[in-house]
Amino acid sequence: MTAQLIDGVALSKTLRAEAAMRAARLPHRPGLAVILVGDDPASAVYVRNKVKACAEAGFHSVLEQYDATLSEADLLARIAALNTDPAIHGILVQMPLPRHIDPHQVIAAISTAKDVDGYSVLSAGELLTGLPGLRPCTPWGCMKLIESTGIDLRGKHAVVIGRSNTVGKPMALLLLQANATVTVCHSATPDLAHHTRQADVVVAAVGRRNTLTADMVKPGAVIIDVGMNRNDDGKLCGDVDTAAVQQVAGWITPVPGGVGPMTITMLLLNTLQAAEAAAARSAR
Numbered sequence: 001m002t003a004q005l006i007d008g009v010a011l012s013k014t015l016r017a018e019a020a021m022r023a024a025r026l027p028h029r030p031g032l033a034v035i036l037v038g039d040d041p042a043s044a045v046y047v048r049n050k051v052k053a054c055a056e057a058g059f060h061s062v063l064e065q066y067d068a069t070l071s072e073a074d075l076l077a078r079i080a081a082l083n084t085d086p087a088i089h090g091i092l093v094q095m096p097l098p099r100h101i102d103p104h105q106v107i108a109a110i111s112t113a114k115d116v117d118g119y120s121v122l123s124a125g126e127l128l129t130g131l132p133g134l135r136p137c138t139p140w141g142c143m144k145l146i147e148s149t150g151i152d153l154r155g156k157h158a159v160v161i162g163r164s165n166t167v168g169k170p171m172a173l174l175l176l177q178a179n180a181t182v183t184v185c186h187s188a189t190p191d192l193a194h195h196t197r198q199a200d201v202v203v204a205a206v207g208r209r210n211t212l213t214a215d216m217v218k219p220g221a222v223i224i225d226v227g228m229n230r231n232d233d234g235k236l237c238g239d240v241d242t243a244a245v246q247q248v249a250g251w252i253t254p255v256p257g258g259v260g261p262m263t264i265t266m267l268l269l270n271t272l273q274a275a276e277a278a279a280a281r282s283a284r
Helices: 006-024 041-056 072-083 103-109 121-127 139-148 168-177 192-196 259-283
Strands: 031-037 060-066 089-093 158-162 181-185 200-205 224-227
Touching: 006 041, 006 139, 006 259, 031 041, 031 072, 031 192, 031 259, 041 060, 041 259, 060 072, 072 089, 072 103, 089 259, 121 168, 139 168, 139 224, 139 259, 158 168, 158 192, 168 181, 168 200
Parallel strands: 031 060, 031 089, 158 181, 158 200, 200 224
Antiparallel strands: none
8 A cells, every 4th residue: 555645835836825715805814914023034924924825816915023032021012012903914923032031921812813823822712612713824734734634533543742732732622522532642742653553534734744654554544644844864854654654545735835835825824714704793
């Protein structure tokens, strides 16, 4: 058996095209404000990609770049102003932040209606309780990738490797909402392979290459690789031993070209959803 690749690039293009059409029907363009504090090179690349994606989809975007010495109070004040700006429907503060700024305070300051990262306590509560809201981009993108296979998750056993607030925990909740039976594994799980061998779906999100190997995979399983690592040759790789696992699994996401493109796409969809909600409120 050779697994079918789940093409995140192709799916991303389809979803972005649909988002552009929906955005064109709104009375005002969806607006995203991206705030970058400091000069972290990787963050600068991520921010540029997000702004570029907005432009390609016909969205309005604002990039605000600040020196690393920006005070927490000044950043919170800027967020407060964006919360009340009718042209801005989504606010994203690029992480990591300088050490003197508390990221929890920053995330909490963003209006839930504009929390397009889906990271706030209120957004997490909406997800936990099944209320509609803005979902964390990477887990939501993973769900779209799984859906693209045509597999019905109802009654399937899904294993999530990793318990981070940004990927692992919300991923488990989204899978539960889809009626999967979910096991969350982490660094204190004594026998990871015992769980993954039973899984119809495995989502690997730990940031350590070769965490999932071929002998740990159930034949025909769907494998979603969230990891972003480097191999010994410096090439980008995920958490999964892709070449070997591909001979056992039924479906697998490549790295690069799998989950990565979907994260920014879901950011656009969250911004669009927020803009549509704002337009509906204005029409009442």
